[in-house]
Amino acid sequence: MINLSKLIIGLLLFKVWVATADADYSNLFIPQIKYEGGHSMPYPTAIDSLLGQIERRTSIETNRGLTQIALSYPKLYRYPFIYMAGSRKFEEFSANDIKRLRNYLSYGGFLLIDDNSSGINSKFDISVRKMIEALFPQVPLKKISRDHSIFRSFYLINRVSGRKQVSPYLEGINIKGRTVLVYSANDLGGAWARDKLGQWTYDIVGGGNRQRQLAIRLGVNIVMYALTLDYKKDMVHLPIILERLKRNKLP
Amino acid sequence: MKTFIDLFDLDSGKFNEAGLNFALTELFYVWILLLFVSPLALWFFWTSLKRIHSPFRKALLISLRAFTFFLLILILLQPELEFRKSHTLKNRIAILVDSTKSMSIKTFPSEQPRIDFVRQAFEKNQGVLESLSNIFQLDYYSISDQIETISSLGSARRYSPNKTNTDFEAVFSKLKTRYEGKSLQGVMLFTDGADLSIKSDNISSELKTLLTGGDGPIYSFQAGTNHMFKDLAIEEVDAADFGFIHQPVRLTVTIGASNMGNKNIPLVLKDGDAILLSHVLEIRERENRYSVELEFTPNVLGKHIYSLTVPLFAGESVDNNNRIDFQIKVIRDRIRILHLNGRPSWDSRFLREVLANHPKIDLLSFFILRTLDDDVVSPTSELSLIPFPTNLLFNDYLNSFDLVLFQNFSYKPFIDKGYLTNIKNFVENGGAFAMIGGELSFQEGGYAQTDIEEILPVDLGDEPQLFLDESFDLQLEKNQFSHPILQLEKESVANSIAWENMSKLNGINIGLKPRKDANTLAWFIKGRDKYPVLVSWRVGKGRSLIVATDSLWNWNFRQVGVGGSGRYYNRFWNNLINWLIDEPGTRLLKLETHKERYEEGEEVLLRVSVSHSNYNPYAEAKVLLTMKTRSGDMKLTTLKTNENGEASHRFTPVEEGFYTIKAKTGTDKLKLEEKTEFSVFSETAEFQKPRVNETLLKRIAEISGGNYEVLTKQTDFSKVSFKNPKIEIKTSSKLVPLWDNWWVYGLILSSLSLEWFTRRKSGLS
Structure with missing residues (x-):
């Protein structure tokens, strides 16, 4: 009986997913990865809030809302950008899921992983690194350099931040010249999340509103990179970008 | 000698010489040994004769022993007669006589052709040559870039200069091969020295080696002079065989000027009747040769025959070296694409990835990252955004692109409406344009009643239309199935299967009506309604196309999700771009020759193929072939295509030069025209460097140890001198060994016996 009710709820949810996915098909929609163990959605409003900021600040059209999908979800490939967040240890993905995620990333998908634990070497961090090692055993997770397009895809950013300042850099995986996975340890979701009234849910640790703005900018840039790749490294942009970087001592 | 030969019982008629040979070399070490051992042995022998008191006997015995030694040494020497x-x-x-066309050029003031100086010298020196022929064997050759034997002195006098290329390096190389192992004691060279292969007056190291490696001197006799020689010539055009479209092509032109005075002359470069450039060259009395660098930018693909001309002045000695035709094949090095995106989206991201990773594409992308309504919450200095360089793109550099792509892009407020006219002109003059759908394209992009609408293959109507957010299967138009854009697989059945397995699309721009002469390749069919999705057509000299959806990326990423790959997505875009930029394989009328260069008198084969606008073969199509040469235009023939839409024609061009063949036909209200070009060569290159090259002739004589002389009425061949070493050859020989017979061995035995007998008689053992 319990299983039946789960199935009915599941089908209803699935109906919601389909409706969300098919409407405004070309708009940006970011589902969040659901996994076993731990807490796969510490900040339910974080992505919606980020999409709202993207909608407000850029020309990208978004479909706002919250959807969690498992890696086994058949329509995973409808969403080239997925988000994975957490603060606790989680169960390892099955071999099938790992293979599926590897293919997804190798053929055009993008994954943003956000450690919301706000601690160094957190249990979530350990689980993530284990997962990434299983995902790309030949390609290590590396620091993303400051001249990467992520730091100039929309805003000119020279400081990596989030709700907390745990790590001064982002890490990522590159496949054939494209960064397919970005990992932040600074609790980006905590800086993005808002409550129902539109107020910021969590206070920033350390840097105040400026730090929050930087976390939002970083989110915008990561999404912009996923959609435009190395566009900002085209020669036509370089002189102006370099001139601005040189002239302004950016925060 | 006769008696001596008879002594050996040989036929004295068969032999006239005799000689003695020894096997010295084979027994060299034995000889050395004998030189030491023999005197020693004789000395010991002499000491053993102490007991003999008779000097006569002593002398006899030592003589006999010495004689025996002599005979033994003789045997070792193996003497042979x-x-x-x-x-x-x-x-x-x-005797080398230049037989190239330049020898017919006149020398002033006598207006005597150069050839006549040679004839005149031969006639005057007939006696000298005859007496020379008593001492030497005189071999006569006519030379160009080949050497040909002339049988007699008479032939040399009568020869006519008609060869097309002087090349001394080739001549002396062939001469060396011909006289390998023969005793060539010298060369008499009669020429004007106008060697086309030699740049300036420097002798190549290869020619120098050939000249110094010969056995005898070379006497160079210069036919004609440059005195009062008036000529303006395009001696050489140095250009690559191919150039790249929209990229400068460089030419290095060598102009020769003799006695032209001081004047400024125009160099004019033309492609057909169109003047590409004009350059003024300052000619000065003291200089004979000028090097000019020219540069032009070809804007049309294919083979082009360019002509470079300088004016023909009164009194010029040679009148056909003032124009030179040359061919350059203009090809595309890179496909230059301007890609404008109205907003970042998955469709634009996957397309950009295809374009940016294509090895032949130079991509310039622009994404509109923010609109005027967006609040970036930041000063501009903290943004990576750059101003949209409208004027540069749509005014200054528009023609340097092959294809302009508008992807979900609304031109307002980024592009002034006036620039849309530039895009229209760009396409009508041979460029390519494609509009990819989305909410900001077509009517929503404000393109109705603009110049862009005029070049689109669809009519946008008057009413604004919505973007229909619906999922659909693409329906290909059956009679367009041969269209190159739709060829995902070469084989028809495999192609059908590939299309059937393509993912669904989502979202379509509606309200688009294909123009009458456009080709709708694919539809979204919903009940009775048909919405065009993929439409192409030709506009002026260019091509344009629309894709009325922003979900083609489904054929890439989503296709992977259902177990497929993005291979067909890539191929589709490759096909689409190739068609848009008018790659030769996508043309409806194709015309080609089986060679690019023909020799005079060689048959030319022309092949034609015609397709309908949907790329099905056009049978029974009438194709008019016309031919353009320097002499003018003429109709060649009218061909009718077979069931495969193909036809061919063979003909033999009557004259040398460059030929342009044009084919004209019509298919589905389209007027099709194609051209191809080829050349027929009967070299007139000899007149490109008509001046007498006295420096070269002097150098040839100097290097080889001979003399240089200008041919005049007083030229005297008796001044030439050659070494005349004796050369003998054996025709028969007979060897008679002098040691390998019973006489020698008998003498040794007799000598030893007599010695033994004498010794016994003298009381020795």
Whole structure:
């Protein structure tokens, strides 16, 4: 009986997913990865809030809302950008899921992983690194350099931040010249999340509103990179970008 | 000698010489040994004769022993008498006479062709040559870039200069091969020295080696002079065989000017009747040769025959070296694409990835990252955004692109409406344009009643239309199935299967009506309604196309999700771009020759194929072929295509030069025209460097140890001198060994016996 009710709820949810996915098909929609163990959605409003900021600040059209999908979800490939967040240890993905995620990333998908634990070497961090090692055993997770397009895809950013300042850099995986996975340890979701009234849910640790703005900018840039790749490294942009970087001592 | 030969019982008629041969070399070490051992042995022998008191006997015994030693040494020497018949040969002199066309150029003031100086010298020196022929064997050759034997002195006098290329390096190389192992004691060279292969007056190291490696001197006799020689010539155009479209092509032109005075002359470069550039060259009395660098930018693909001309002035000695035609094949090095995106989206991201990773594409992308309504919450200095360089793109550099792509892009407020006219002109003049759908395209992008609408293959109507957010299967138009854009697989059945397995699309721009002469390749069919999705057509000289959806990326990423790959997505875009930029394989009328260069008198094969606008073969199509040469235009023939839409024509061009063949036909209200170009060569290159090259002739004589002389009425061949070493050859020989017979061994035995007898008689053992 319990299983039946789960199935009915599941089908209803699935109906919601389909409706969300098919409407405004070309708009940006970011589902969040659901996994076993731990807490796969510490900040339910974080992505919606980020999409709202993207909608407000850029020309990208978004479909706002919250959807969690498992890696086994058949329509995973409808969403080239997925988000994975957490603060606790989680169960390892099955071999099938790992293979599926590897293919997804190798053929055009993008994954943003956000450690919301706000601690160094957190249990979530350990689980993530284990997962990434299983995902790309030949390609290590590396620091993303400051001249990467992520730091100039929309805003000119020279400081990596989030709700907390745990790590001064982002890490990522590159496949054939494209960064397919970005990992932040600074609790980006905590800086993005808002409550129902539109107020910021969590206070920033350390840097105040400026730090929050930087976390939002970083989110915008990561999404912009996923959609435009190395566009900002085209020669036509370089002189102006370099001139601005040189002239302004950016925060 | 006769008696001596008879002594050996040989036929004295067969031999006229005799000689003695020894086997010295084979027994060299034995000889050395004998030189030491023999005197020592004789000395010991002499000491053993102490007991003999008779000086006569002593002398006899030592003589006999010495004689025995002598005979033994003789046997070791293996002497042979050689009877032989031998002849004395004449040394050879090669007389080289230039037979190229430049020898017909006149020398002033006598207006005597250069050839006449040679004839005149031969006639005057007939006696000298005859007496020379008594000492040497004179071999006569006519030379160009080949050497040909002339049988007699008479032939040399009568020869006519009609060869097309002077090349001394080739001549002396062939001469060396011909006289390998023969005694060539010298060369008499009669020429004007106008060697086309030699740049400036420097002799190549290869020619220098050939000249110094010969056995005898070369006497160079210069036919004609440059005195009062008036000529303006395009001596050489140095250009690559191919150039790249929209990229500068460089030419290095060498102009020769003799006695032209001080004047400024125009160099004019033309492609057909169109003047590409004009350059003024300052000619000065003291200079004979000028090097000019020219540069032009070809804007049309294919083979082009360019003509470079300088004016023909009164009194010029040569009148056909003032124009030179040359061919350059203009190809595409890179496909230059301007890609404008109205907003970042998955469709634009996957397309950009295809374009940016294509090895032949130079991509310039622009994404509109923010609109005027967006609040970036930041000063501009903290943004990576750059101003949209409208004027640069749509005014200054528009023609340098091959394809302009508008992807979900609304031109307002980024592009002034006036620039849309530039895009229209760009396409009508041969460029390519494609509009990819989305909410900001077509009517929503404000393109109705603009110049862009005029070049689109669809009519946008008057009413604004919505973007229909619906999922659909693409329906291909059956009669367009041969269209190159739709060829995902070469084989028809595999192609059908590939299309059937393509993912669904989502979202379509509606309200688009295909134009009458456009080709709708694919539809979204919903009940009775048909919405065009993929439409192409030709506009002026260019091509344009629309894709009325922003979900083609489904064929890439989503296709992977259902177990497929993005291979067909890539191929589709490759096909689409190739069609848009008018790659030769996507043309409806194709015309080609089986060669690019023909020799004079060679048959030319022309092949034609015609397709309908949907790329199905056009049978029974009438194709008019016309031909353009320097002489003018003429109709060649009218061909009718077979069931495969193909036809061919063979003909033999009557004259040398460059030919342009044009084919004209019509298919589905389209007027099709294609051209191809080829050249027929009967070299007139000899007149490109018509001046007498006295420096070269002097150098040839100097290097080889000969003399240089200008041919005049007083030229005297008796001044030439050649070494004449004796050369003999054996025709028969007979060897008679002098040691390998019973006489020698008998003498040794007799000598030893007599010695033994004398010793016994003298009381020795």
